[in-house]
Amino acid sequence: MKTPSIIRGLLQALVALSPLLSQAQTPAAELARAEEIVQGKCFICHGADGESSSPVFPRLAGQHGAYMARQLADYQSGKRRSTTMQPMVEGLTATDFAALGKYFESRKPVAHQVEDADLAQVGRFVFMRGNPFSGVAACASCHGEKAYGTPQLPRLAGQHAQYTENQLKLFNKRERTNDNAVMHAIASKLSELELKAVAAYLSGLN
CATH class of the missing domain: 1.10.760.10 (Cytochrome c-like domain)
Known part of the structure; x- marks a missing residue:
């Protein structure tokens, strides 16, 4: 006697879910x-x-x-x-x-050659270890040693150096407001050399 009521319950659940199922791709x-x-x-x-x-x-x-x-x-x-x-x-x-x-x-990133290898070596130091003399934190502590990031933080490996530079400058001027506010403080401590060096280093990662 209970079977019909169970079936009715299942049918009602399916009806309730149907709008969601129709939206799913x-x-x-x-x-x-x-x-x-x-x-x-x-x-x-x-x-x-x-x-x-x-x-x-x-x-x-x-x-x-x-x-x-x-x-x-x-x-x-x-x-x-x-x-x-x-x-x-x-x-x-x-x-x-x-x-x-x-x-x-799902697209495969393309490896790119760094334009200035010496500058990139400075960037590697800053990315991996920060600058303890000026209080710059190591980028790798959040973005990972390979700069692959997380679902919350962007992948930086292989990014155009110019684009990375531009974004760091926007963080410094507090014009990039939708992401982690910690970046405002970090970007403001980067010297021009450090900023360009980190961007150059990241551009050559894959």
């Missing part, structure tokens, strides 16, 4: 949606595989998907300001952001 559908957005918006600046066309635009290949999705949402809300990016994310959804994050995270 299969991996194939998610990939197709991401490719559609990339070909329509992203590839001009960031390349189809995350290898950007200019050092002022970040390389996205291998970047953490969750980190990317959060940045895109912040651009959309205005929490992170960019006259270039904000029009690009208009009309996109949180599902789109997640799909784009997974897409670029």
Whole structure:
């Protein structure tokens, strides 16, 4: 006698879940949606595989998907300001952001040669050990020894030196406001040499 009531309960649960199930995307559908957005918006600046066309635009290949999705949402809300990016994310959804994050995270990063090896060696010291004389913390303590980052912190390995430089300067001026506030203090202590050296070192990592 209890079986019909159990079946009714299961049917009611399925009905309640159906809107959520209909919104869910299969991996194939998610990939197709991401490719559609990339070909329509992203590839001009960031390349189809995350290898950007200019050092002022970040390389996205291998970047953490969750980190990317959060940045895109912040651009959309205005929490992170960019006259270039904000029009690009208009009309996109949180599902789109997640799909784009997974897409670029799956792209294989390309190894790049450092332009100034001597400068990069200075950057390696600062990245790994910081500067105990000026109070600069070691970057590796948060971003990892290989600069791969975490889902909360960006992958820095292989990033354009110019882009990394620009972002550190924005942190220093407190114009990059959507990320970890600790970066404001760290960037403000970096000398011009240290800033350029760290950016050069990171650009050659893979």
